[in-house]
Amino acid sequence: MRSPIRHRLLAVAAATLLAVTGWSGVAGADTYAPVDRPGPALTAPRLADSLNCTADVRNATREPILLTPATTVDSEQNFGFTYERLFRQLGVPYCTSDSPVDRYNMGDLQVRAQYVTYAIREMYKLAGRPIAVMGHSQGGMIMRWSLRFWPDTRHMVDDVIGMAGTNHGSVVVPALCVPDCAPALWQQRANSEFVKALNSGQETFPGISYTEIYSRTDEFVQPNLDDHGTSSLHGGGGNITNVAVQEVCPLAVPEHLLIGTLDPVTSALAIDALTHPGPADPARIERSVCGRLLMPGAHPVTGPLTFATLTAQVTAQLTVAAHRVPSEPALACYVTARCP
Known part of the structure; x- marks a missing residue:
């Protein structure tokens, strides 16, 4: 089960790692809004259509989970055959968040974040308790x-669980932006203005547990060789576990x-985080997981077949000309700090 463009991207990643320095590229804190400044009103269209819940x-009598999908797919494609x-x-109660106007999450991530903000607030009100x-x-x-x-969302969230999250962008993505690419890809470059703003002020917040799971063999999200890589988070007051799957299963x-x-x-690791206080603890994971081919819940026949279809879907979306713009x-x- 390999992405059809994996080998090309790995080669580009190796070359880019040699060429790029200071890949996190965060500017001075005074450039960006203070971390405690209230966020703006949500203006994205059809907010109520973006959230689907069980x-x-x-x-809810237990922590409900909001699922947020990757670029090039929607929630059904990303999670319908696995975590759902x-x-x-x-x-386990859960909701999914999808943009009703940008199904495959290729557009401006600042707009996408409005739907996620709406989802966090609505789920918190529905459940009457903090969410994951x-x-x-x-x-x-x-x-x-x-x-x-939107600092009002912080007390509404108990757990953040990222699976190969592009928390500091990726040095591989620029290869997909020659000469142009989708807005969401421009914004997930390691040196993008979006990434600089995302990590401004502080990366985590007190009262929230962060579990950031990554793979050293990820062909899209790099560098991710250790816990100083792009997916990992540090500082700010959150309770953090940065963990490579290879720390549990070296092979x-x-x-x-x-x-x-x-x-x-x-x-x-994700289930461990959801069923214990605080973030995941790799020491609690039974090493018998290393002998499994699929996560629990996935169908042994249709799961791999759906994955193959998903691989084709991702490749197709990356090549759609209509998604492409010339700049971030x-x-x-x-x-920004200067905004009224």
């Missing part, structure tokens, strides 16, 4: 934009799509 989210199946089997937000790739990072620029080699779908090690979207006014 009935047991209302007055598992959560239904376990009786769990996502893959773009979806493993986008909730942090909400937490950074594991999941690529990018597997990490957010069928990978059993990622699933074990400008930062919204509310992101």
